[in-house]
Amino acid sequence: MLAALVALGLGPIAARAQTTLGTQTLNLITLPDGLLYGFPNSLTLSHSGTLFNSYTGAITVQYRVRTTAATGSGSITLQASADFICASGGPCIATPPTAGDALTYTCTGATLGSNCTGTQTASTVVATNVVTAIPAGSCTGGGSPCSTANPNTVSVNFTLTDDPKYKTGSYSATLTFTISAT
Amino acid sequence: MIKKFLILSILATIAIVLTSSQANAQLGSGTGTTTLSVTVGAEAGLTVAATSNLTSVGTNFTSFTGSTALTYYLRTTQSTGSGSITLKVTTDFAPAGGPSVGTPPTAGDALTYTSSGSAPGNNGTGAVMAFTNVTASTTAQTNVATFGADNRSLFAGNSESVAWTLTNDPKYKTGTYSATVTFTISAS
Numbered sequence: 001m002l003a004a005l006v007a008l009g010l011g012p013i014a015a016r017a018q019t020t021l022g023t024q025t026l027n028l029i030t031l032p033d034g035l036l037y038g039f040p041n042s043l044t045l046s047h048s049g050t051l052f053n054s055y056t057g058a059i060t061v062q063y064r065v066r067t068t069a070a071t072g073s074g075s076i077t078l079q080a081s082a083d084f085i086c087a088s089g090g091p092c093i094a095t096p097p098t099a100g101d102a103l104t105y106t107c108t109g110a111t112l113g114s115n116c117t118g119t120q121t122a123s124t125v126v127a128t129n130v131v132t133a134i135p136a137g138s139c140t141g142g143g144s145p146c147s148t149a150n151p152n153t154v155s156v157n158f159t160l161t162d163d164p165k166y167k168t169g170s171y172s173a174t175l176t177f178t179i180s181a182t
Numbered sequence: 183m184i185k186k187f188l189i190l191s192i193l194a195t196i197a198i199v200l201t202s203s204q205a206n207a208q209l210g211s212g213t214g215t216t217t218l219s220v221t222v223g224a225e226a227g228l229t230v231a232a233t234s235n236l237t238s239v240g241t242n243f244t245s246f247t248g249s250t251a252l253t254y255y256l257r258t259t260q261s262t263g264s265g266s267i268t269l270k271v272t273t274d275f276a277p278a279g280g281p282s283v284g285t286p287p288t289a290g291d292a293l294t295y296t297s298s299g300s301a302p303g304n305n306g307t308g309a310v311m312a313f314t315n316v317t318a319s320t321t322a323q324t325n326v327a328t329f330g331a332d333n334r335s336l337f338a339g340n341s342e343s344v345a346w347t348l349t350n351d352p353k354y355k356t357g358t359y360s361a362t363v364t365f366t367i368s369a370s
Contacts, residue, residue, distance in 0.1 A: 039215075043217070046220075051255065052227060090222055164339075165336070167334070168332075169222055172220075174218070177214045178213045179213075
């Protein structure tokens with residue numbers, strides 16, 4: 001239907017090409033934006049060995065981002081929005097059963113921006129870095145000046161202390177990732 | 183007519199662009215949540231000194247004595263779990279002519295031990311940490327400690343010790359003899 005309309009329209013336009021009907025300037029204002037894609041709903045931590053090796057697991061976060069030219073920036077953070085049920089005697093992010101117990105993570109392979117620095121400790125009260133320093137004028141996909149990768153990705157590798165103090169059982173926490181762009 | 187068509191075309195284009203924009207917006211979000219799950223199971227481990235020397239103090243064939251220190255890490259299942267530390271002489275004394283656990287040179291010769299230690303620091307209910315005058319064996323596991331349900335050690339581990347006594351039989355030829363004792367910890 002659309003093709004038919006276009007075909008019909010092009011004929012008259014060509015026939016009267018010498019007639020100026022006026023010009024129109026189309027302006028497109030793109031605002032900084034960031035989106036997380038294909039987000040995994042769950043991640044199960046596990047471990048091998050018998051001598052209380054830490055539990056580990058990893059997820060890949062996909063994202064698209066656009067930052068303001070010259071002055072913009074972007075980042076991805078995470079925060080434990082729901083802790084393990086600490087009263088159950090298992091792991092607890094907010095009040096670790098034993099000093100040193102922690103849910104930590106590292107970030108690898110960010111295709112736009114920088115991986116978080118070193119080992120980060122997840123928190124229930126503050127958002128911690130996953131991807132930082134997404135530069136001004138960045139955009140996802142299509143190649144220069146945007147990223148080649150589309151979507152952009154970063155891997156987050158979690159480690160949870162296996163404290164003998166934890167009671168046996170299954171425990172869950174919720175992590176919220178947030179992407180921001182200016 | 184042409185102008186009307188162009189206006190319609192532009193409107194159609196704008197409509198297509200807007201529709202496309204909405205479709206993209208549905209594919210992602212500024213935030214995402216994931217549920218992090220972990221299943222904590224029963225497990226156990228221990229560390230033990232590589233070598234324990236037995237010595238005899240005095241000259242009247244007093245028994246050889248010595249001790250082995252262990253650090254154990256343990257978690258047993260709530261309500262139904264249990265655990266243990268056992269030992270077995272997996273390699274008898276060698277060379278020949280000295281003591282032997284499997285075939286004592288004289289009836290009554292034996293390697294015996296008494297265990298003692300601290301109960302699991304994060305709940306030691308039901309744990310038995312001491313066994314007295316147990317005769318070590320080359321064929322059977324013997325108890326060093328046993329654990330109850332929901333026993334949990336400290337993060338740094340808890341300690342257990344085995345005090346050895348080996349008969350000093352005059353029949354033994356002089357020399358240095360070694361045996362290997364294997365400790366096993368288990369938890370369910």
